[in-house]
Amino acid sequence: MTDAPTAPAPARADPSGSASDPEVGQRRLLPWRRAPFPAPWSAWFGREAPLHLEIGFGDGRFTVARAEAEPEHDFVGIEASGVSARRALGKVRAAGLGNVRLVKAGAQAAVRNLFGPGTLASVTVNFPDPWPKTRHEGNRLLRMPFLGTLAERLAPGGEIRLATDHEAYFAYATEQVRACGLYEVELRDPPPEVHRTKYALKWLAQGKGVHYAAYVRNDRPAPVLAPVRRPDRMPHALLHGRLPDAPSFEKTVLEVEGGHVILHEAMRAVAGDRGRDRLLVRVTVDEPDLIQQLLVAVQRREGNEHIVRLESFGDPIVTPAVRGAVHGVTEWLHAQGGWTVAARNY
Numbered sequence: 001m002t003d004a005p006t007a008p009a010p011a012r013a014d015p016s017g018s019a020s021d022p023e024v025g026q027r028r029l030l031p032w033r034r035a036p037f038p039a040p041w042s043a044w045f046g047r048e049a050p051l052h053l054e055i056g057f058g059d060g061r062f063t064v065a066r067a068e069a070e071p072e073h074d075f076v077g078i079e080a081s082g083v084s085a086r087r088a089l090g091k092v093r094a095a096g097l098g099n100v101r102l103v104k105a106g107a108q109a110a111v112r113n114l115f116g117p118g119t120l121a122s123v124t125v126n127f128p129d130p131w132p133k134t135r136h137e138g139n140r141l142l143r144m145p146f147l148g149t150l151a152e153r154l155a156p157g158g159e160i161r162l163a164t165d166h167e168a169y170f171a172y173a174t175e176q177v178r179a180c181g182l183y184e185v186e187l188r189d190p191p192p193e194v195h196r197t198k199y200a201l202k203w204l205a206q207g208k209g210v211h212y213a214a215y216v217r218n219d220r221p222a223p224v225l226a227p228v229r230r231p232d233r234m235p236h237a238l239l240h241g242r243l244p245d246a247p248s249f250e251k252t253v254l255e256v257e258g259g260h261v262i263l264h265e266a267m268r269a270v271a272g273d274r275g276r277d278r279l280l281v282r283v284t285v286d287e288p289d290l291i292q293q294l295l296v297a298v299q300r301r302e303g304n305e306h307i308v309r310l311e312s313f314g315d316p317i318v319t320p321a322v323r324g325a326v327h328g329v330t331e332w333l334h335a336q337g338g339w340t341v342a343a344r345n346y
C-alpha cells in the first residue's frame with residue numbers, strides 16, 4: 001500500500017466529485033467529499049476483507065492497535081475533530097499501516113454516503129461525548145435515526161461495540177437500541193485495548209469503570225437511507241448584466257429544499273489566470289447531519305454574460321440545498337437591478 005502522496009490533488013472541473021479520481025482512495029486521510037458514494041473500499045484497499053468502522057477515534061491509538069493486531073482486516077476511522085484526525089494520521093503513518101483510512105467528518109453524513117448496505121463487519125464507538133444534560137440528549141451519537149442507518153450498513157450479524165464510562169449514556173444508548181428493534185443487546189467484558197484509549201486511561205485514573213456492550217444486528221429489515229445522489233450536471237444559472245464594483249449586500253437566510261442557506265457576504269475578486277472579473281458569495285448550507293461552507297461564484301464569460309455556479313473550493317457535496325444556494329445567489333443578483341436571467345439550470 002502506498003503512503004499518502006505529497007503532491008496536492010489536481011484541480012477538478014467537477015466539484016460534485018467523481019468516481020474516476022484514483023488518488024482519493026490512496027490517501028490515508030481521505031478527501032472523502034471527492035469520493036464516489038458509496039466508496040469503493042475493496043478497490044481502495046486492493047482486496048476483499050472484513051471492513052470495520054470506528055467513530056470518534058480521537059488520537060487514533062485504538063485504531064492503530066487494532067489494525068496492527070488484525071492485518072487481514074481493513075479499518076476506517078471517522079472523526080469530527082481536525083486536530084485529532086491529524087494526530088491519528090501521524091500514528092497511522094508512523095506505523096506504516098496500509099489497512100487504515102481516516103475520514104475527518106461528522107459520522108452521520110460520512111456513514112450515510114461512504115458505506116453501501118451490509119458492508120460493515122463492526123462499528124466501534126469508544127467513549128463517545130456523553131452530552132450529560134437532558135436538553136442535549138439530541139446530540140448523542142448512538143440514537144435513532146442514526147442507529148437505523150448503521151443497522152442498514154452493517155453486514156448480517158455485524159455489531160456496534162460501545163465502551164463508555166458514562167452510566168447514563170450507556171443506559172440511553174441501550175434503551176434506544178432496544179426501542180429500534182434492529183439489534184440484540186449483549187453485555188460483555190471490554191477487550192483489553194479498550195482500556196488503553198486516551199479517554200479510558202483518563203476515566204480509569206479517576207476510578208470510573210467501563211460499561212461495554214455489543215449491539216448485534218438481527219435480521220429485521222432496517223430503514224434505507226441512500227447516499228446523496230449527486231447530479232450529472234452542476235447547478236448553474238446564466239445572467240446578463242454588469243457586476244457592481246461595490247455590491248450592496250445583507251446577510252440573508254433562505255429556506256430551501258432539504259434545509260436552509262445563509263448568504264453571508266459578497267466579495268469582488270479578479271481571477272488572475274483567466275483575467276475575468278468575478279464575484280464570490282460565501283454561503284453556509286445547513287441540512288440535517290451536513291453543514292457545508294462553500295463559495296458560489298458569479299463569473300463573467302462573454303460580453304455581459306455571467307454564470308452563477310459553485311466553486312470547487314471545499315469540495316462541496318451537491319445536495320438539493322446546495323442547488324438552493326445557487327438559486328439564492330441568482331435571485332440576489334437579479335434583485336440588484338439591471339440583470340436578466342437567461343437560464344436556470346439547478
Ligand SMILES: C[S@@+](CC[C@H](N)C(=O)[O-])C[C@H]1O[C@@H](n2cnc3c(N)ncnc32)[C@H](O)[C@@H]1O
Nearest residue numbers: 056057058079080081106107126127197198199
Ligand atoms: C471523548 S472523545 C473519545 C476519543 C477516543 N475514542 C478515546 O477513547 O480516546 C469523543 C470523540 O468523538 C468525536 N466525535 C464526536 N461527535 C462525533 C461525530 N458526530 N462524528 C465523528 N466524531 C465525533 C470527538 O471529536 C472526540 O474526538
